[in-house]
Amino acid sequence: MAVVRLLQITDTHLMGDPAAAMRGVVTLESLRRVLHATRERIEDADALLLTGDVVHDDADGYAWIRAELGALDKPVLCIPGNHDDPELMRAGLAGGPFRHCGHHDFGGWRIVMLDSTVPGDAAGEVSAAELARLGSALGAGCPPHALIVLHHQPVPVGSPGLDSVGLRNGPALLDVLARSTTARALLCGHVHQESERRAGTLPAFSTPSTCVQFVPGSAGFAFDTRGPGCRSLELQDDGSVVTRVIWAD
Numbered sequence: 158m159a160v161v162r163l164l165q166i167t168d169t170h171l172m173g174d175p176a177a178a179m180r181g182v183v184t185l186e187s188l189r190r191v192l193h194a195t196r197e198r199i200e201d202a203d204a205l206l207l208t209g210d211v212v213h214d215d216a217d218g219y220a221w222i223r224a225e226l227g228a229l230d231k232p233v234l235c236i237p238g239n240h241d242d243p244e245l246m247r248a249g250l251a252g253g254p255f256r257h258c259g260h261h262d263f264g265g266w267r268i269v270m271l272d273s274t275v276p277g278d279a280a281g282e283v284s285a286a287e288l289a290r291l292g293s294a295l296g297a298g299c300p301p302h303a304l305i306v307l308h309h310q311p312v313p314v315g316s317p318g319l320d321s322v323g324l325r326n327g328p329a330l331l332d333v334l335a336r337s338t339t340a341r342a343l344l345c346g347h348v349h350q351e352s353e354r355r356a357g358t359l360p361a362f363s364t365p366s367t368c369v370q371f372v373p374g375s376a377g378f379a380f381d382t383r384g385p386g387c388r389s390l391e392l393q394d395d396g397s398v399v400t401r402v403i404w405a406d
Contacts, residue, residue, distance in 0.1 A: 209238025
C-alpha cells in the first residue's frame, strides 16, 4: 500500500470581507500565502484536512474557503471549530470536494473526523454520540491504522490560557483510544501553535494557524510574531506518521 499524504489547514478565521484582518493579519491573504507555499505538496496530497475555526463568527467567510480550496481538485475533510456554526458550515461548504466529519479511508488508513464543538463555548467536548461513533469506526472493518482528528487539543499543550479552553473530556476520548488496536495518532487545531505531546500511548500533534499564532507556553493569550503555517503528514504502511510544519515565511 502507498503512503497516504495529507495537508492540514487550520484556524483560517475567514470573514466575508476579503480585506478583514485579525491582529493586523488579513486572513484571506494569509491563507493564500500558505496555499502558494505548499502548492507542490497539495498536488501530491491524497486529501486536505480543514480542522476548524474556518470562519471568524462570520458565515460569509465560507464562500472564500470554497473558492480557495474547492478549485484544488482534492477531497477536503472538514470539522467545525468553536468559531464555526456546524450547520452553517455544512450549508456553506456543501457538496464535493468537502466532506464533513465522518470517517474516510485512504489505503491502509482511516481518518476519523470528530466534532468537538460546544455551542456558545470556546472549550470543547466530544459528545457521547461522537465517542460511540469513534469506537465503532475503530472497530471491525477498520483498516490497520487510524488517525483521529478534532479541533480542540485532547491533552494540554503547556499554555495555561489555551489549555483552559481545550477538550474538557480528554480522558473519556483517551479511554476509547486505549481500547483500540488501530489508533495511531491524534491531530488538532485550535491552539495556533506547533506542538507534539503524548495522549496516552499515542502522539498528539497541534498545528499553527494560517493566520496568527499564540506564544507557546504563555500563561494567557499572548500573540507570537511567527507567520502563517500548516502541517504535512505522511501516513506510513507500518502505522507511523512522518510529519512537519511548513511556515509560509
